[in-house]
Amino acid sequence: MAKEYFPSGSAAIVGAFESPRRKAPGLHPYQIHAEVIAEALADAGLDLSDVDGFATAASFPSEAGWQLNVVEIAEYVGIKPSWVCSTDIGGAAPLSHVGNAVAAIHAGLCETVVISYASTGRSWPLPASDFNTGQTGPGEFEVPYGVSTISAYALAATRYMHQYGLRSEELAEIAVQARRYAHLNPQAMYRDIITVDDVLSSPMISSPLRKLDCCVVSDSGGAIVVTSRNRARDTRRGGLSILGFGEAISHGQMNQMSDLSTTSAEFSGQRAFASARLTPADIKVAQIYDSFTITVALSLEALGFVPKGEVGRFIAEGGIAPGGRLPINTDGGGLSSNHAGRRGMFAIIEAVRQLRGESPGLQLDAPELCLVNGTGGWLSATSTLILGAKQ
Template identity: 75%
Template sequence: MGTTDQFPRGACCIVGAYESPRRKAPNVHPYQIHAEVISAALDDAGLTVADVDGFATAASFPPEAGWQMNTLEIAEYVGLQPSWFDGTDIGGAANVAHVGHAVAAIKAGLCETVVISYAASGRSWPLPSTDYNNGSNGPGEFEVPYGAGTIASYAMAATRFMHEHGLKPEHLAQIAVQMRAYAGLNSQAMYRDPMTVEDVLSSTMICTPLHKLDCCVVTDSGGAIVVTSKERARNTKRGGPSVLGFGEAMSHSQMNQMADFTTTSARYSGKRAFAAAGLTPSDIRVAQLYDSFTITVALTLSALGFVKPGEVGDFIASGQLGPDGRLPINTDGGGLSSNHSGRRGMYALIEAVRQLRGESAGFQLASPELCLVNGTGGWLSATATLILGKN
């Protein structure tokens, strides 16, 4: 069994990053967006397709135009012939996990330069598509007949966390309001108009206690990053932050197997990432946390150890997620206001790179040295945590 102290801390860097400005892209195939963002990320690094010998992506949802062997199909479309590839699919955490896997592969000598990409027409996909995890056999037989969907599942977790730890709808609403404030600084954000707690609480109730504005935006978009060895990074156009720590974890598929609705597997992936980096939550001053719903943020804050579960509400209410707070998060506006085409993990990664380069799309901290990224996939099913450090 591997241990976190064996993770090659600082051995690799993210030297290229690009987020598509597309938010509404009807009649644009996701593979075209893959090609656009890969080309732009490589240009950001001063590299070409010929320099790439590793590739990772996940494209199994209908709006991603993927199916079986999707990694192969996308690589073919964009002209890649990698000697190492990864199609691990754990939902929104997939691209974050791909970074850790790429670091391990590079360190093992299986490849030297890896492109990780994602694209989806989450808003404009023209064909009918159902919710994921909707198979009528296997674990789904206990939920699908009753109409349980993604929002209902997150609402169950929200209800339980609120019951046990005193979190209030106003606290969740304040998360959405803060993300909108950051989005107001981001010229590419889907929604930028100011928003209040009352706006959130008066928006349509989707599934108690989650209102419409507690839920992420739905966009078309894509993004890509380039990971390479520290030695190779010295010869790229701009270099980039080092990957200091990584952890991943999974807990369940359907919600009927979730042992505790008040926490996620981030308590394990985070612990592993902190141990690998030789750091603790108190060392992190900015983070990009998956925000598919406002409750996702609340659960993640406590699971990663930034605040005790019973103190999450006060932490949010006192402005600790804001520009002058203890932990500014999702500084581009996050999935709640800026961009969420299906797997927010890629965009969280890109914003982390921009933050450490001093070029956030939204609110830029003065001189951050570290940034944590946490992805959440499925129905709070799997997580991946990365800690990046400025070079």
């Protein structure tokens, strides 16, 4: 059904900007919102008066928002939209905002949408609990026992490794390759080359995930501008076509996850490929949410890039490395470049830069398509985008 109903190619990304900040003590996240929105609009050759749609999510403490966050941030920045979206499915939310914006533009509810994200996840001065700590409903079976984001992902890693024989050395290779890309990115938070032994000798955080299996914690922000295909032709940079989109949710707490060896990217990916009329074989570069190394491993299989149970061999044989079958996270990703909270925004921006030939990390040779996949919560929700270099 997605192939029939998602308006593939009807809208485009015409502006994008990622904050170079990785540490921003004393800076309010809304100031970062204002900075990245201004820069993304300048990139598109537009200004605030051109914007009639706005999307963001800011419910985490380090994002400084809560209820009505989209209203508060729009007010701070000076946007008066006729269409708003505050869909919040964790790190996948920015991708869902893009899909929702395309639908709104196609329906005539707005024409030019700004989507922004900002967080001071590293520098936030106030104590904050881990997310997903509700003590009622499914949470009553986990929260009293001290489960955390890392331990939840470690459960999935443990199950997959038991079921399919994935080795810690193969997971470590994901972090090693991320650092190879980050080494070429002057904005990346960590750039020193690491080895598999470095990963395996880093402190154990929640078995089997070690420190270097986990994403960095940074401050940062980013924004993109989405407009109709016709309007895109008149913008400063032209536009990158939004060809495919899909989203899916599966569970809140891990005790409700029906299969710890896969994610809902099976369904968001299928919907994105169907709406773009493409297959995994058509994709030569991808930006895949990397909150942890296991997130990447599960996503590669769920999206159909690797047969079930074979991701370890694919990684060990250099499949995601520079020059491999599917280079991923070419800016260094969340494992090395930045992860302020909802890494999906930065994955979209790196996809835009790759298709424009402007990646600050490893720039591939004129890619025509890029897949972006976001993961939110405790492997709870996914969104998938497919972008094209040509309108």
